[in-house]
Amino acid sequence: MLEPTRLLLVDDHAVVREGYRRLLETRAELRIVGEAATARDALDAFRRLAPDVLVLDLGLPDMGGVELIRRLLQREPGARILVFTMHREPLFATQALRAGAQGYVTKSSPPEVLVQAVLQVAAGRPFISPDLAPELALALVDRPRAPLADLAPREFEILRLLLEGLDPEEIGRRLSLSAKTVRNCHYQIKSKLGVRSDIELTRLAMAHGLV
Template sequence: MSALTIMLVDDHPIVREGYRRLLERQSGYRVVAEAETAAAAYQAYRSAKPDVVVMDLSLPGPGGLEAIRHIRQWDKGARILVFSMHQSAPFALKAFEAGAAGYVTKTSPPEELVRAVETVARGGRSLSSDIADEIAAERLTARGGAFDDLAPREVEILRMFASGRTADEIADQLALSLKTVQNYHYQIKAKLGARTDAHLVWLAIGGGFLLAEEPVRDPPR
């Protein structure tokens, strides 16, 4: 049998090395590519064509949602497993909407990641138990609210805005016009009912779209 090929996407080299060692201890698993940004992930995927992508969501600049969306635009059959610190049900659901096939949190036991890689490689879907519980609780209590109305690209722009990037920076990093980003900004505020930009940032953090340890600059005014 040929080896199962894997690409790792995370902006921390030491973390990627840990994943590599864990996965390559499994018989027939081989890491063939690594990337630390959304743009690099897209290029590496096109070059290596791995069987499975293990993708973090918190990347510098455009995040993992944008990377998932871009890869899936190029290859509808791409099998992408999110491996993230985000334990937010809305964020996990947006990852699936963008095209992910699995979602495992970094607080999960190592064997849960290995099982998820195997499941996604077979064409299945996988959720770690903690995020499955979060999604179930959200659905039972209807906590998703206005976030359900946001498209994955809107969530990515919300995340970038909440981390302190200006509209010009977002436009440059996502290859969009400034006017388009401004329109997205207006639409996101309207959908979430945000009264001010500060309120929008507060909503993004409360919804789990920005981790507490992610660097945050002062929000644009």
């Protein structure tokens, strides 16, 4: 008999975690081995538990999910990560997949889609939820490339925190960076996007669904 696929759930809302824990545990081939509410707890839990698949929400209270994906794969290159999030914008999916996630499912998907996605990612196959796949394909192929899509995952994460109104010191604490590094990255982001001020930066982010 095959061993069940071991899952680690990462979401900062306990009620949400409980909901999809119950869903996933209805399948005999799946077993929840741990939960985490923050990125730092997730890194520690992954090291201790070595799950087969990490099911991850992008909206975490310390560092964001995209940065967590990047750091986790630096430590564990073979980690299999499925993003399960409310964000339907192709930009978030693009950044998560570029950082190394193998799957991306929106929380508006039917429950069976999450189960299917977990099984596919556990088997080493990529998975994009059907409600997002056509839009993501258009964003990647048929439309002009969005400027924000050119940002590296860490730049994207810093921009997201800047747009939340955090100062460089707080962003540095969350991402374990110096405030100087954050300020330099802030300048590089504006330069890469071709904007001269934070007002222009915010307008660009709003136009592409990041705000």
